[in-house]
Amino acid sequence: xxxxxGLYYVKRNTAMHRLDPRAKLVYVLCITILSTAVFHTALxxxxxxxxxxxxxxxxxxxxxxxxxxxxxxxxxxxxxxxxFIGRLWNIGFVSPSSPEFLEALMPSLAMALRFLTLxxxxxxxxxxxxxxxxxxxxxQMRLPYDYAxxxxxxxxxxxxxxxxxxxxxxxxxxxxxxxxxGGFMQRIRNYIPILVPLIVSxxxxxxxxxxAMESRAFxxxxxxxxxxxxxxxxSDTLFSAICIAITAAIIWLRLSSFLPP
Amino acid sequence: xxxxLPPAVIFEQxxxxxxxxxxxxxxxxxxxxxxGEFAVITGPSGCGKSTLCKCINGLIPHSYGGTFKGKVIxxxxxxxxxxxxxxxxxxxxxxQDPESQLFCSTVEKEIAFGLENLGLPREEILARVxxxxxxxxxxxxxxxxxxxxxxxxxxxxxxxxxxxxxxxVLVLDEPTANLDPLSAKxxxxxxxxxxKKLGVTVILVExxxxxxxxxxxxxxxxxxxxxxxxxxxxxxxxxxxxxEIGVGLPKPLLIALMLAEKGFPIEAPPLLPEELVELVxxxxxx
Numbered sequence: 001x002x003x004x005x006g007l008y009y010v011k012r013n014t015a016m017h018r019l020d021p022r023a024k025l026v027y028v029l030c031i032t033i034l035s036t037a038v039f040h041t042a043l044x045x046x047x048x049x050x051x052x053x054x055x056x057x058x059x060x061x062x063x064x065x066x067x068x069x070x071x072x073x074x075x076x077x078x079x080x081x082x083x084f085i086g087r088l089w090n091i092g093f094v095s096p097s098s099p100e101f102l103e104a105l106m107p108s109l110a111m112a113l114r115f116l117t118l119x120x121x122x123x124x125x126x127x128x129x130x131x132x133x134x135x136x137x138x139x140q141m142r143l144p145y146d147y148a149x150x151x152x153x154x155x156x157x158x159x160x161x162x163x164x165x166x167x168x169x170x171x172x173x174x175x176x177x178x179x180x181x182g183g184f185m186q187r188i189r190n191y192i193p194i195l196v197p198l199i200v201s202x203x204x205x206x207x208x209x210x211x212a213m214e215s216r217a218f219x220x221x222x223x224x225x226x227x228x229x230x231x232x233x234x235s236d237t238l239f240s241a242i243c244i245a246i247t248a249a250i251i252w253l254r255l256s257s258f259l260p261p
Numbered sequence: 262x263x264x265x266l267p268p269a270v271i272f273e274q275x276x277x278x279x280x281x282x283x284x285x286x287x288x289x290x291x292x293x294x295x296x297g298e299f300a301v302i303t304g305p306s307g308c309g310k311s312t313l314c315k316c317i318n319g320l321i322p323h324s325y326g327g328t329f330k331g332k333v334i335x336x337x338x339x340x341x342x343x344x345x346x347x348x349x350x351x352x353x354x355x356x357q358d359p360e361s362q363l364f365c366s367t368v369e370k371e372i373a374f375g376l377e378n379l380g381l382p383r384e385e386i387l388a389r390v391x392x393x394x395x396x397x398x399x400x401x402x403x404x405x406x407x408x409x410x411x412x413x414x415x416x417x418x419x420x421x422x423x424x425x426x427x428x429x430v431l432v433l434d435e436p437t438a439n440l441d442p443l444s445a446k447x448x449x450x451x452x453x454x455x456x457k458k459l460g461v462t463v464i465l466v467e468x469x470x471x472x473x474x475x476x477x478x479x480x481x482x483x484x485x486x487x488x489x490x491x492x493x494x495x496x497x498x499x500x501x502x503x504x505e506i507g508v509g510l511p512k513p514l515l516i517a518l519m520l521a522e523k524g525f526p527i528e529a530p531p532l533l534p535e536e537l538v539e540l541v542x543x544x545x546x547x
Binding site for chain 1: 320324349354360362365373375377378379380381383390406419
């Protein structure tokens with residue numbers, strides 16, 4: 001579950017945290033375009049990956065980012081191995097010293113690095129953006145409020161659900177349920193007595209939440225107002241402009257073949 | 262004075278059956294709560310108290326469906342003819358489970374939720390949020406997350422989020438069921454203060470009668486979907502019948518009932534320990 005640690009917001013007061021989520025989305029979009037559509041080889045991918053690090057340092061979330069990457073390393077390794085084997089399969093297994101071997105190795109490495117770069121970028125976004133701000137940004141980008149609310153409520157109820165799962169697990173264990181018993185399939189089956197009550201109680205909770213929302217006039221006005229609105233500040237405009245300018249410059253350099261693919 | 266105003270809530274021959282249910286949860290309920298009243302509803306579990314609460318702001322039948330007969334009228338509005346979001350501005354409803362009814366990430370946003378739904382301007386929302394925080398005495402919790410608060414604090418946040426919408430009627434469905442005695446008392450004190458300070462009509466479903474019955478202007482006992490008795494708390498509760506159906510009588514009242522059986526004269530049934538002491542000590546002097 002380490003991968004998901006990188007999605008939990010860490011409350012700090014840094015420039016990265018203060019940036020408007022929309023400005024940060026511009027950045028995420030730029031890196032995504034560069035790493036998927038513009039570059040395909042290992043060297044630029046390494047450069048892109050390194051470029052993400054300073055932002056994590058600025059946002060003081062480097063340690064969280066590293067633990068996310070450690071979680072993602074397993075998947076990255078899979079991506080690398082399967083790509084590599086796939087490519088070797090196509091060209092026929094060759095000796096490690098031949099240039100064909102290197103031609104299979106480097107793109108596979110690039111694929112794995114691309115995955116890590118994307119994880120790192122999205123992770124920095126979610127680590128430095130509160131779910132509330134993110135939802136508000138989505139609303140102000142014309143996403144219907146209901147969807148944004150669904151997202152923030154899902155985030156809000158994670159700790160509640162975790163606590164409830166613990167209570168159910170304790171109750172079932174005290175009646176003799178052994179979670180660690182048996183082979184792989186048996187172990188998965190062991191969790192059914194925890195999942196069923198958890199799902200039932202979640203449905204019941206959802207009903208209470210719906211009642212509580214309706215009791216507070218949910219859906220009363222087509223034009224809902226907001227206590228807090230996000231404002232795109234000068235620093236946000238500057239940050240977005242710099243991101244776009246650098247990305248455009250890199251693409252131009254790439255198209256005029258100053259940079260490797 | 263009070264009777265000159267139209268009543269806050271009227272139930273006229275209300276019967277209700279949940280969908281897919283065999284039996285009626287409410288059976289021909291007649292009830293009349295005046296404006297500014299502090300009405301306490303009690304009765305054993307499953308007697309229809311929660312169902313009654315959901316009828317007042319129109320959740321029943323609008324959201325639940327089922328079979329609904331009779332009429333509920335809140336400040337002159339028939340609940341059948343007005344949607345829940347409209348009635349929500351008239352009736353605030355606080356639920357039993359403190360946590361599930363709070364779904365925002367901070368207390369401040371929780372209180373603002375209803376006001377945002379109404380589309381009020383930002384300044385108005387901010388002013389009303391601050392007012393509600395002060396009224397409930399929870400200004401220090403403003404930026405905390407609702408799920409990390411204690412049960413008592415959570416109920417106060419839930420009440421604040423209703424009060425911010427300035428309802429005329431506040432309905433509370435067993436707000437102290439999951440609380441320890443001290444937090445329960447603190448929540449009930451706050452509710453009573455709101456009733457006195459703002460004049461908001463309170464309809465409170467409560468089992469802890471020893472804490473609240475002496476403050477109630479009206480006590481309603483429900484049993485198996487029907488209103489068994491209603492009236493001034495001392496008169497309603499001073500009966501063995503009420504004890505038999507499973508209502509927890511205040512201890513002083515229970516002792517008075519036993520004394521009365523032994524032939525001790527009881528003119529005003531005591532609800533508080535002090536009143537019982539007064540009664541017994543006064544009797545000795547005679």
